[in-house]
Amino acid sequence: MSCDFFKLANEGVQGLMPYQPGKPVDEVARELNLDPDSIVKLASNENPNGPSPKALAAIQQELAELTRYPDGSGYGLKTALAKKFDLSTRQITLGNGSNDLLDLIGRCWLAPGRNAVYSEYSFAVYPITTQAMGAEHKVVPAKNWGHDLPAMAAAIDENTSLVFVANPNNPTGTWLSETQLREFMQRVPENVLVVLDEAYSEYVSEQAYPDTFKLLNDFPNLIVCRTFSKAYGLAALRVGYSVSSVAIAETLNRIRQPFNVNSLALEASLAALEDEEYLQQSVVTNQAGMLQLETAFRELGLSYIPSVGNFICVEVGDAEAVNNALLKEGIIVRPLRPYRMNEHLRISIGLPEENQRFIDALRKVL
Numbered sequence: 118m119s120c121d122f123f124k125l126a127n128e129g130v131q132g133l134m135p136y137q138p139g140k141p142v143d144e145v146a147r148e149l150n151l152d153p154d155s156i157v158k159l160a161s162n163e164n165p166n167g168p169s170p171k172a173l174a175a176i177q178q179e180l181a182e183l184t185r186y187p188d189g190s191g192y193g194l195k196t197a198l199a200k201k202f203d204l205s206t207r208q209i210t211l212g213n214g215s216n217d218l219l220d221l222i223g224r225c226w227l228a229p230g231r232n233a234v235y236s237e238y239s240f241a242v243y244p245i246t247t248q249a250m251g252a253e254h255k256v257v258p259a260k261n262w263g264h265d266l267p268a269m270a271a272a273i274d275e276n277t278s279l280v281f282v283a284n285p286n287n288p289t290g291t292w293l294s295e296t297q298l299r300e301f302m303q304r305v306p307e308n309v310l311v312v313l314d315e316a317y318s319e320y321v322s323e324q325a326y327p328d329t330f331k332l333l334n335d336f337p338n339l340i341v342c343r344t345f346s347k348a349y350g351l352a353a354l355r356v357g358y359s360v361s362s363v364a365i366a367e368t369l370n371r372i373r374q375p376f377n378v379n380s381l382a383l384e385a386s387l388a389a390l391e392d393e394e395y396l397q398q399s400v401v402t403n404q405a406g407m408l409q410l411e412t413a414f415r416e417l418g419l420s421y422i423p424s425v426g427n428f429i430c431v432e433v434g435d436a437e438a439v440n441n442a443l444l445k446e447g448i449i450v451r452p453l454r455p456y457r458m459n460e461h462l463r464i465s466i467g468l469p470e471e472n473q474r475f476i477d478a479l480r481k482v483l
């Protein structure tokens with residue numbers, strides 16, 4: 118008789134549910150017998166502009182080197198990041214997407230008997246990482262769909278190792294000001310590490326949004342995670358980075374896989390980082406699309422959660438039914454059942470014509 122290896126997995130792992138990603142276009146095309154080219158995917162907060170031509174050129178150049186291992190230290194990319202943000206390369210850790218970094222952080226500082234504090238309606242990877250390490254979850258109720266930082270500070274106890282803060286938050290698109298964040302950090306004990314997930318920071322234009330790398334000088338228990346998957350348009354390549362104290366970076370480096378970021382990804386993200394025109398265009402496309410969707414929601418009498426990210430949550434009643442009807446129209450958006458937001462759909466901002474296809478389909482199915 119064969120063993121049940123699921124039962125032999127560590128207890129944390131046995132309690133896990135797999136992450137549910139946005140449905141891939143080809144899967145929906147197969148299931149519903151639709152032409153893949155006619156499908157609009159607004160489900161995974163991807164950049165609708167396509168990759169930077171400079172990133173594509175960099176990949177082309179690097180292809181001839183595929184037999185070689187990548188530069189495990191990520192020297193070129195780290196140097197460029199350090200220069201751009203006035204940091205030391207020793208503060209930077211590269212990851213296979215910022216999810217890799219969130220996972221590395223969990224593996225370094227979580228364990229059975231310890232806990233992680235995070236908000237209701239925040240990114241699904243925080244509970245997954247916490248659960249996988251057998252640590253306890255301290256989920257703090259959200260306030261107006263966003264993080265209630267005073268309540269999160271109050272939830273910290275002597276077994277707390279990590280606090281996850283997403284700014285802006287996914288899936289709700291809410292954000293925290295520099296003042297709110299500073300007040301919070303002043304209340305966090307210095308032995309508790311605060312993980313500030315800034316996957317969408319490049320989209321935010323609010324004056325009061327923090328320049329978080331500056332906060333690192335005042336709060337050495339802070340680690341900031343960013344990504345090339347969203348505004349930089351390289352989700353498929355999997356590149357993220359964290360900025361922290363040197364001591365934290367050196368700890369992460371002990372468990373990081375030596376070649377966790379591949380060479381095509383390193384070269385492409387370096388090129389994307391330097392393509393400021395591309396980044397600006399991403400922000401402009403996003404602002405226009407956000408306005409387009411907000412206007413349509415108001416016309417349809419639907420309420421939505423104001424968002425500073427590249428996505429927006431709209432309240433549609435029975436979200437599962439609306440989602441299924443939209444799929445039949447060839448529109449993929451994100452139902453938020455895993456977040457217990459049963460009445461909302463999350464829509465990633467697309468190109469103007471994609472947004473319009475979604476709006477027309479939504480009007481039809483409602």
Ligand SMILES: *Cc1c(COP(=O)(O)O)cnc(C)c1O
Binds near residue numbers: 216217286287345347
């Ligand atoms: C998309 C996203 C990330 C980035 O994931 P990658 O692994 O870098 O692609 C991280 N945090 C949040 C909140 C996100 O929405």
